[in-house]
Amino acid sequence: MNNKRATKRALLTSVMALVMCVVMLVGTTFAWFTDTASTAVNKIQAGNLDVQLLMRDADGAYVNIGDSQQVIFGGANSLVAQNNNQDTLWEPGKTQVAYLAVRNAGNLALKYNILLNVRDEGLIGALDYAIVPQSKLSGENQTCTDTIASWVDAKGRTGAESGKLTAGTFTAAPNGCLDEIAHDKTNTNETEYFALVVHMDENAGNTYMNKSVSIDMKVVATQAAAEFDSFNNQYDKDAPLDFEPVATADELKAAAAAGKNVQLTQDVTLAEALTFDNEVTIDLNGKTLTTGLNSNGYSLVTKENATIVNGTYKGTGSARGIGAYGNLNMRNVTVDVSGLVGVACSAADSQYTIEDSTIKGGYALCNFSNKATINVSNSTLEGKTVGLYHNGSNSGLNLTVTGTKINAGNNGTDATGVYISGSTATTTAGGYQKASFTDCTIKGNAAVEVKYTDLTLNNCTVIATVDSANASYTQNNNGSTTNGFAVVSTDNATNNTMPKPEGTITINGGSYTGLIGLHSFSEITTKFPGFVDTTYVIN
Structure with a gap:
């Protein structure tokens, strides 16, 4: 009997223990051997493309002359020195040699062209030139000691490029390449040595006496197709070298x-x-192009397709900034003008792409064209009057803006952020204007005002800098009509006639400070009984 009780007690204890184990496992997962792996902080580092033009001096050392403003031939301070002779007076049969080199001083593969810039004062018809390759070396302490024996030797060298000198700038030696750094990072300072040889024709007559010519050299370089991305090494194969x-x-x-x-x-x-x-x-190229022009026109006009990159365009006069009458691609550019317009899109059926740029002006970015496709990304638009403006006489707008700040630095009450206009006529010609803003910050007395437009706002921060208590609506068929609105659709009604805004406003998330829609303004329903607003879809 006692054994039965003990057995029952032990069995009950085991069951209770099992139940407790099950209870403890509820809401958990069964344990497996586990481990975690995480990367360190990943850094994306841009490379450095740096080309140098070197010249052998009287001591045999190669020195960087890329920043020199002196000519190679043709002056009292000529950089050429042979046999300790700086004399640049020429006579038939004379030959001078400049021992030069192009060095890759950066850490990216590059390709280059050698350009000669020739300014003639009567002597050019008597002169020939040759560009003679000598050697290509890498490393810190390398140099070239090869010398040219004569004009005949120069012309006869393998790979020599020769011909008659011509006035102006021309490519004397195309398609150089310094790409060893892409294959072996220890191959720094890869350098291609060559000689520039100029010869005066033995048959040159007296007509060339007391005449002169000046020659200097430029090296233009861009990235070469050598480094690999996730696909291949051809992503930059079309990088251009044909610039002046x-x-x-x-x-x-x-x-x-x-x-x-x-x-x-x-x-x-x-x-x-x-x-x-x-x-x-x-x-x-990281530099600043400045204009002090005072006029009502544009200070920089591009009549065909244009690409503008990497620097600053500054207008200190009253003139408008850049007038683009073809497709425009702008990347990494600051446009800062005192005039009425920063950048104007002015050609019908054209595409305008603004990336990583800042535009400042009375009206920062404007469209004055039909059927324009405009894409703005990761940029800043600062307008004293309007940040982004579309003229109401033009139809068929297709506008996409992402990651952009529009009048974000303006906390006053004197500027509209975005103003996109239209009319019944533009709607007939091209439908409602189309505009989409994603992840943008927009400020203004009226932050966003549109007419006859289908507008979409995705996760934007939109702020009316006029308090909603001071909001206003003043009819105007040639400009904006409101203050104190974060987002509003209006029309071209005048003389206190019933406003009839058209189009659809879609708001997908974000933050909005100010009134949304004319219907939210109390004076509208009082002054215009029966008013019907455009469609607002808020998600």
């Missing part, structure tokens, strides 16, 4: 007149309007 380095206003104007792409090598100041009649790439 410019350091002065005269050089810039000459390049524009010649239809060339340009790259600034110095800050440049203009006193007059600059027009590019042909398709162009303008590389500001």
Whole structure:
């Protein structure tokens, strides 16, 4: 009997223990051997593209002359020194050699062209040139000691490029490449050595006496197709080399007149309007292009497709800024003008792309064209009157803005953030204007006012800088009509006629300070009984 009780007691204890185990496991997962792995902080580091032009001096050392403003040949202070002789007086049969080199001083593969800039004062018809490759070396203490024996030797060298000198800037040696750094990071300072040889024809007659010519050299470089991304090493194979380095206003104007792409090598100041009649790439190259023009027109005009990158365009006069009459791609540019307009989109059926840029002006970014497709991303638009403006006479707008601040620094009551206009006529011609803003910050006395527009706002911060208690609505068929509204659709009604806003406003998340919709303004329902607002969809 006692054994039975003990057995029952032990069995009951075991059951209770099992139940407790089950209870403890409820709401948990069964344990497995586990471990975690996490990366360290990942850093994305941009490379450095740095090309240097070197010259062998009288002591045999190669020195960087890339920032020199002296000519290689043709002056009392010429950088050429052979046989301790700086004499640059020429006569038939004379040959001079400049021992030069192009060095990759950065950590990215590069390709380059050698340009000769020749200014003629009567001697050019008697001169020939040759560019003679010598050697290619890498490392810290390498140098080239090869010498040219004669003009005949120069022309006969393997790979030599030779011909008659011509006035202007031309590519004397194309398609150089310094890419060893991409294959072996220890191959620093890869350097290609060459000689520039100039010879005066033995048959040159007396007509060339007392004449002269000046020659200098430029090296233009861009990234080469060598480094790999996740797919291949061809992502930059089309990086262009066909641009003209410019350091002065005269050089810039000459390049524009010649239809060339340009790259600034110095800050440049203009006193007059600059027009590019042909398709162009303008590389500001970290420099500032300044205009002091006073006029009602644009200080910089691009009549065909244009790309503007990497620098600052500053207008200190009353003129408008950039007038784009073709497609425009703008990247990493600051436009800061005192005039009425910062950047104007002015060609029908064109595409305008603004990336990582800042635009400041009376009206910062404007559209004056039909069927324009405009994309703005990660930028800042600061307008004294309006940050982003679309003219109501133009139809078919397709606008997409992401990650952009519009009048975000303006806490006053004198500027509208976004104003997109239209009319019954533009609706007939191209439907409602289309505009989408995502992850944007927008401020203004009326932050966003549209007419005859389908507008979508996704996760935006929108702030009316006029308090809603001081909100107002004043009919106007040629400009904005409201204050104190975060988002509003209006129309072109005048003379106290019933407003009839059209289009659809869709708001998907975000933060909105100020009134939303004309219906939220108490005076509307009092003054215009039976008023019907446009459709607002708030998610």
